[in-house]
Structure formats: structure tokens, C-alpha cells
Amino acid sequence: MNYQSIIEKLEQKINTFPKTGKVADYIPELKKVNPEKFGLHLSCIDGTDFSFGDSEEAFSIQSISKVYTLALAKEIIGDDLWKRVGVEPSGNPYNSLTQLENENGIPRNPFINAGSIVVADCLLSVLENPKADLLKFVRKISNDQRIEYDQSVAESEIATGSRNIALIYYMKSLGNIHNNPEEVLDFYFYQCALSMTCRQLATSFKIFTNDGKLADTDEQVFDKQSVKRINSIMQTCGFYDEAGEFSYRVGLPGKSGVGGGIVALHPRHYSVAVWSPRLNEKGNSSLGMKALEELTSLTGLSIF
């Protein structure tokens, strides 16, 4: 596969795509981003890398962080995790409370807000220094020590997080939150406020293309079976109530964030991160989805 030529074609094509959608405005900090930004970084399992645009500029990864915390929690806690959160697509918007009401406070999956808050609660029970430990872990699999939390974003989320406060207290009332809700949310908001570049994101997700091993050292960080399963959850639940649409159009497991980032991966081939801050009405990067659809068309490859 001549990725270089594909990426060049893709870059040309991106410029012809219409720019639609709106930058996330639910927290003040996210609104400040330049809507015209676009970056892409593709990282092949053989060690080659391709990129263009603003691929070295850090942005708020938001919900993409849910993959990191899920992977950590699954590794530490094992299958007991599934007693507290499911693996089914929710069929509802990412911050819905309705399903919780009918399902005893067990969120449908770890990629809706409620589910990721439960995962954060689980990690709080087992990590010594949750924020530091998570950062260390992300730096390790990204192979980049410069990654930081964006404090202003985290504080902006805390200040405007009524919906998430509602979610956590609701689950607490149903017995599915074990730690202090404010501490859990603090950790959760910091995780969402990780600031990363397309390169760092693509690099970190190579572990999911590589059966759980770090590409450069061959260290087996995650169990192979676990990785397969996390990829599966990305496939079915990674894009809120647009998971089916992404799977249909792109055909790869992936995860989006309201900061405009999307990471996707073709197991045993490559991981790819795109960034374009304009979101469609489902909260996914409009141009990001289009770029990934185009990428799998150009490569002629998908998991299907």
C-alpha cells in the first residue's frame, strides 16, 4: 500500500470538501478554537508515519480519553468491570439519563458520559494518584513526555458540568458510584481535558492496532484479548448515536471527541488521528468523519 500517495490525494480532496458544522460551545474554553484547523496523522504498524495540516498542534481530546481510561480499568479490574457498565450501543445521545432509569444505574457502555464516569469511579478505587497515573500512562503509550492536562479546560468543565453532576448523583442514588462524586468528576473532567496532537493520538492508539504491544519496545502492555474487545466496543459505541453511521461509512473502530478529534484504527495495519473542530449535529467532527471515509475508500481496505 502506497500510503504516501494516498495521503497526498486525501489532502487535496479535503480542501474541496464543504466546511459545515459548528465548534463545540458547551464550555467557554472549547469555543475559542479556530474552526479552520485541520490535521491528520497516520501511523503504520511498520513504523512509517504520514501527516499533513495542523497535525502537531495540541487540542482538547475530550471523549477520546474514554478509551484510555477504559483500557486501564479493564487491565486492572478485569471482567468485574462489566458488572458496573455494559457493552451495548445506547441508541441515545451521549448524555442521556433516560436509559439509566430503566436499567438500575448501569450505563449501557463505557463511551457514553455515564459509563465513563463509572469507569473513572472504578479507577479512583484502584489508582494511587489517579490524575498523575493516567497522565504517566498516556505519555508512555504516546511515547511523548510533553503531554499535559489543560487546566483551563478542566476548570471550565467543572464550572459548567451540571449535566454530568446530574448523571453522577443519579447513578449514586442507584448504588453505582462508590467514591465521593466530586472527586470522581474532578478526575473525569481532567481526563477529558488532556491536550494532545494528532501525532500523539495516533501513536498512542498503535497499541490497539498491535494486539496490546508497544510498537517500539514490544512490551505487552495490554492483554491481547482485551485489546480485541476494546476495539469491538469502539466499533459499536465509539460515536454516540452515530456509531452505526461511522461504522457504515468508515468501517473501522474509532472514537471521537467534541474537541473535533477522531482516532480510528485498522488492526494490524495502522492508526490514524484527524482533527477538525466543526461538529455535526451528533457531536462528531464533520470533516473528520468525511476524511476517514475518504481514507478507507482510497486504501480500499476496512475491517469488513
Next chain:
Amino acid sequence: MNYQSIIEKLEQKINTFPKTGKVADYIPELKKVNPEKFGLHLSCIDGTDFSFGDSEEAFSIQSISKVYTLALAKEIIGDDLWKRVGVEPSGNPYNSLTQLENENGIPRNPFINAGSIVVADCLLSVLENPKADLLKFVRKISNDQRIEYDQSVAESEIATGSRNIALIYYMKSLGNIHNNPEEVLDFYFYQCALSMTCRQLATSFKIFTNDGKLADTDEQVFDKQSVKRINSIMQTCGFYDEAGEFSYRVGLPGKSGVGGGIVALHPRHYSVAVWSPRLNEKGNSSLGMKALEELTSLTGLSIF
């Protein structure tokens, strides 16, 4: 991959699994089946085949037929099909009416009953002899002219199909049924009453492992992109509200039916059909799911 040895191990293991679940009883004809039946047929893209148990005994394929009608409708109608049915997981049981109410009669996906009834309605508008044309098509891709509808099953469904009558009239009231509801249901019930063996099922699904081409003649029956997309819908929606669980445990696209059959496929590798009539509480073959989970563990391969 030494499939022969894997299949042998699998057969041994199957016998040690506990037998749980109940045979479908919502129509009298399905209740008559022997719950102890078990068959498996694996059909590799290279032309080799492996099987054991009751793999040559025909059973009612039920909802597995929804893949055939979807593939036909997508091929004939193209992307206009998606104006009338979605591609998102429903997060609800297969025969739910609730979501329709909030979504203007557009079913979430073509694998819930409402969605497949809409697909049947679409086919009724374009096929000359819907039942004969469908049968001809299934015989062709299964490479077996002996396949038939089971009339007693079809009539049993018609006689007891109140829920599906409710679904179709509800969608008609919302403008999403164009033909006579009774004729649509007649076609729909016949499609569900297709009687096939594991061998026939696995053979027919090779077309989805093979980018839309018939394995023996290389005839391109379906567009390559369409096949990729139908596989994606199987991945996210093929198992009612247990789609995530199947994807998580097995990691392959597939489709189940309440007759106890499941077909799954590894694109560009193999298709596999299992049959065990005992269903779990979500309506999927209990032992069938277990067998496929074991199969992907033994092969060490999945799309993820």
C-alpha cells in the same frame, strides 16, 4: 491456519458446554424442533469446508433472512434505501414500537423487525415475483436449488403475527409503508420461513466474505462497497439488543435468528453457520454464541 484441527477441538469442547436456554415458542411450528440439535459448517474462502453435527439438517432461518433481503434491496435501490430505514443500533428489543414513535416511523436499522418489514415493502415495489425472486436469489448464492420456504412455518407466523401487524400498520400511519400491508407481511413471513442447513447458510454468506463475488464463478453479484457496509450493519446491529455483547465476545459481523441459527463471517477468510435451538433471554442461540466465541479464541483471529 489448520482449520481441521480447530474444528475438531471445537466439537469436543461443545459437548462440555452446559445446555441452557429455551426453544422459541412464539409460533407453534418452531416449538416442535428438537432442542438437542447442534450443527456447524465453516466455509473457507479458499474453497475448503469443515463441519460437524447436524450441519446438513434444514431449520427455519428466521431473522437471518433479513441479511438476504437487505443485500437485495441495497443492490436494487441503492442509497435511497436509507431514506426509509437507518443504520444505527436500536438499543431496544427486536420488536419494539417505542423508537418508531419518536422517529417518524423510520426504523433504526434493517435488522429489527420494523426495519426488515420496510425492506420487504421496498422489495415489493421493485420485484416482479417477490417470493419466487427471493428464493431464486438465495438458491443462487447458496449454490443449492433444493432450498424451499417452509409453508407451515410461514402460515404459523401469519396466524400469530399480531405484533408484526401492529408494527406495519403503525409505520403505515406514519407514511413509511407504500404497499398493501397484508401483502408485505405475507412476503416478510415467507422470507423468515426459509428453511436451510448450516452448509447452505455458510455457503451463501461466502459472498459477504468475498467482497460480493460468488466464490466459484467469480461473478460480482454485489458491489464491493455495499458488501463492506452490510457487514458493518451486521457488526453493529446483527444481534438485537445483544449486538454489543456478540461483537465483544466474538468480534465478527454476524446475524442470528430465533430458529437457533447464527451466521458469522471473517471477511476474506471464512463464513460459518451454527445451529442450536435453545435461545438465551435476548433471543439468540445460547450455545451458538458460545461456539463462535470459542472458534475465534481457537483461531486467534477476529476482525479486531
Next chain:
Amino acid sequence: MNYQSIIEKLEQKINTFPKTGKVADYIPELKKVNPEKFGLHLSCIDGTDFSFGDSEEAFSIQSISKVYTLALAKEIIGDDLWKRVGVEPSGNPYNSLTQLENENGIPRNPFINAGSIVVADCLLSVLENPKADLLKFVRKISNDQRIEYDQSVAESEIATGSRNIALIYYMKSLGNIHNNPEEVLDFYFYQCALSMTCRQLATSFKIFTNDGKLADTDEQVFDKQSVKRINSIMQTCGFYDEAGEFSYRVGLPGKSGVGGGIVALHPRHYSVAVWSPRLNEKGNSSLGMKALEELTSLTGLSIF
């Protein structure tokens, strides 16, 4: 109470109210009505009557008929009726299927379509000639032998009744319909197609103001306790998802129909029928509600 002067004031005031809302258009026959029609008839328990406008013109009473069938069914079947239909407000539109799904096919109350269809099914099991018997009963309590079903309306409903077909088959699938669905719906559509004047409606509802006795003959047609309870159901459920609003503004039990009619009653004082075909967005007569609100303001009386 000087009703004559109150009615005169009301007539003057009505003419100053803005005319808003739309005539029901879900069946062709209802669309034909002149939207400017307005009639009112008030019938006091002491035998005096007051009216103005088109109070002697017959119109389609539609859902108002649900009170007649409920009263008949309660009288014949007694409290066993409540095993098949509830008495709680639904909080949902009149033709919703959602609640049925969660509540085993037991409709919330007898005044939503699903509930009234169950009542019709109950009557079909106990009446010898359902249509004739109902008509005879309505003529008796209205003291007017001229009342008829409007066949063209009934047939128009049958031809366009997809939603109600969906409702009845859905309940049948859940075991709450005992007779042939088509026969039940035929009876139900005929009941809705009763054609009556404001005078006839107000007269027939005197039985509910008079503890179950016919005003002129003192015949005890309904049990006193039953009447009290039917009035209570009108209070809490008589206006679809606007029952609270009507109760709040008017303060009397009543029942509306999409033909634009409303009947209300002040127990032991009077019954009153209004007719104005323009409906608000909840399906209740816009001017009819306003007129009744004005009436209770002018009399200074309500049950509260």
C-alpha cells in the same frame, strides 16, 4: 343562579375571542365541516335549558363517545373492567403506543384510544347487537330517537385507521384483546361516528350530573358510585395530555372529541355541551375550552 343572563354574556364574549386552531384533518369526512360553527347547550338539573348558536346541528362526537361505552361497560361488567384498563392519566398523546409496551398492553385509562378499544372489546363480548344496543342506549339517555351513526364518517375512519389497527394488534399480541380485531374496530369506529347535537349531548350527560338517574323519569340507569367514578375519570383523563390544563382552567369533569365537541358537567347542577371545530395542538376544541373557562368564571362555581 341566573343562567339566562350568564349565557347571554357568554354569547357576547365568544364573539370577541380570537379564532385559532385547525379543523381535524386526519379523516377526509371531518375536514368538510365549516370551521366557523359554534354551538352551546346548557342543561340544568332542574329541567331548564339554555342554548345559542349552532346548538341544534349534529356533528361527529368522536371521543366523547368513549364516556358512553365506558359507562355501559362499567355497568355490565363491574370492577372486573379494571383488570383490562387503568384509571391513571397517561401523560402521553391519545394515540401513543409507548406506554403499552412497558405496561403489558393494559392501557392507562379508558379515554385514550387504546383504552377505549379495550372497552369496545369488552362490550363486544357481552352485547348481543353491539352497534344497535349502543345506539339504543344513547338515544334513551339523550331522550331523542333521531340520533344516528354517520356511516360516511365511520367508513372514512375504517379506511384511514392504520394507527388504531396498530394499537389493537399490539394489545392482541399482549393478550388484551379477546374478540376479532376487525370486528372490535368496526364497532369502535361506529361509536366514534355517532352524530349528535349540543342539545343531545348535554341532555345525555345529565345522567352524570344526576347520580345516575334519568332526569325526567327518575329511572336509576347507572349505579350512583359508578357515576361518581366515571366523573372522576373524566376529570383526570378527559382531555388527552391536556387534562390538567382543562381541569386547571375549567374545574369541571368533561370529555372532548376531535370533531370539536366538548361536554362538561357540574354534578348536581348542570351539564353543558359546546361545539367549535377548530382544534388546538393537543386536539381539543380551542374555542370550546375558552367558552367553558368563561362559563365557570361567570357562574363563579366549579367543583373546586
Next chain:
Amino acid sequence: MNYQSIIEKLEQKINTFPKTGKVADYIPELKKVNPEKFGLHLSCIDGTDFSFGDSEEAFSIQSISKVYTLALAKEIIGDDLWKRVGVEPSGNPYNSLTQLENENGIPRNPFINAGSIVVADCLLSVLENPKADLLKFVRKISNDQRIEYDQSVAESEIATGSRNIALIYYMKSLGNIHNNPEEVLDFYFYQCALSMTCRQLATSFKIFTNDGKLADTDEQVFDKQSVKRINSIMQTCGFYDEAGEFSYRVGLPGKSGVGGGIVALHPRHYSVAVWSPRLNEKGNSSLGMKALEELTSLTGLSIF
């Protein structure tokens, strides 16, 4: 009406009723109450009073307090109140979040928790010393200066109020809470922790039987129209998702609390308070409902 003899018969009958249901246990303080307690106080508009049992023992009035705050808020704010809370029955349990999600954070009515929290928020915006002002008001209409908040109950609620925290932050996220959520909840929990006897409750509700006037001084505390409308809301929404059942069986407007109290009233006749701590599964006093049903049977009177 010989109330004395009716009350005596009622007392005898009460002792023969089976004792079913469970004392509320969602906060520790409520669990401590003796389940065998029973008190009743009936207060006629003519000034006569009748009582028996533990009618002079104070208990936690809980949701009955929602009538006080609604009446206060309606008096001060007027019809603008209805921009922030509806008057429709909810058809859902008292602490449900589901409806809020579909209706932009506007609670269905002021007697579900969400609705009463909005009312509390409204009062916080207009009262100088909310807790002191409310207490003063309740003492005045109860004609008893001894009424107090039960601090241990209030603190118990605050400590265990996760569901209500979820509700308020959810509404805040939708823009329907204007003050600091913690202050609103503090006020709300104190209002629920009012400790009153059956005598005090019945006396305070005389104002709703008397068109808004204090019985002894004839002071017009509430607008007559407002009282009529608050009574109407009690009729349609006073008993959570059992409002229809209470209306059907008792036929009077009323309000219950999980402390086991119920107040009901017959406008222009009497108000009545009962107390029995065992609750049915809907959260209403089981014996209390039965006693009131019996009372209206014995008097032969209801608003219907």
C-alpha cells in the same frame, strides 16, 4: 350531615382493615416511626372538628408541604409560575428524570419532586428569609405557633438526597434553576421536614376549602381563583402515579407524603388529614387511602 357518627363508624372500621405496606426507608429518620400509628382529624368549614387516634402527634409531612409552597409561589409570582412548571399529570413515578429530558427541563407539575424543586427555586428568588417565611406562613394558616422543622429529618434528607441532587443539576443544565442548587435543595429539604399533626394539617387546609379565606378571621389570604386551581392540581396530580386511583376511589382533591400523611378536602365542606406510616408500592399511605375512601362512602358525598 352527622359527622360525629360517621367518624365513629370510621374509627371502628379502620380497626378491621388489614395492615399492609411498609414504612418509608429511604432516609434513616423516617424509618424510626412506629408503623402502627394512626390518626385522623376532620375540620368542618362551620368550625366543628372531629378526630381520633394519634391525631395530635406530629409527623414528617414530606410532600404535603408541596401544596404550601405552590400556594405561596402562585400568590407571589402569579401565572408566570407556569412558564417554569406545568399542570399536567406526569404518568411517571415522583422522582423520574425521563420526562424532563424530553420537555426541556420543565417539570410536568408542581407535585413531582422536580416540580417542587423549581417552585422552591422560584420562592428563593422572592422571599427574604425563605425558611423563616415559610414557617411563619404555615403557622399562620394552621393557627398554631408550635409548628417546627424537624432538623434531624432535614439533615437526613440532605445526606441521602442523591436523586434530588441529580434532578436539580439536570434542570440547571437545561436552564430551569436560577439560584444556587445547594441553597435551593436546603430550602426544599427543610420544607419536606415540616413536622405537623393531623389537626394542624387539617386546619391549614381549611383555607383551600374556604375559597382562600382564613376560617376564623375571614382574611382573604389567597385569591379565590388560585385556590380553585390549586385544588384542581391536587385532584389531578396529588398522588404521584396513583392520582387517578385516588381520584377514582375517594373523589376529592388531596396530597400525600411519604411520612404516611394524606390531606384531602371537600371544597366548602371540610378538610381532613389522616396519618398511617405504612405505604403502598406507589408511596402513598395504604390505610390512609382506605380511610378516606371509606369516609366519602359514609358521607355519600364527593365533588363528583
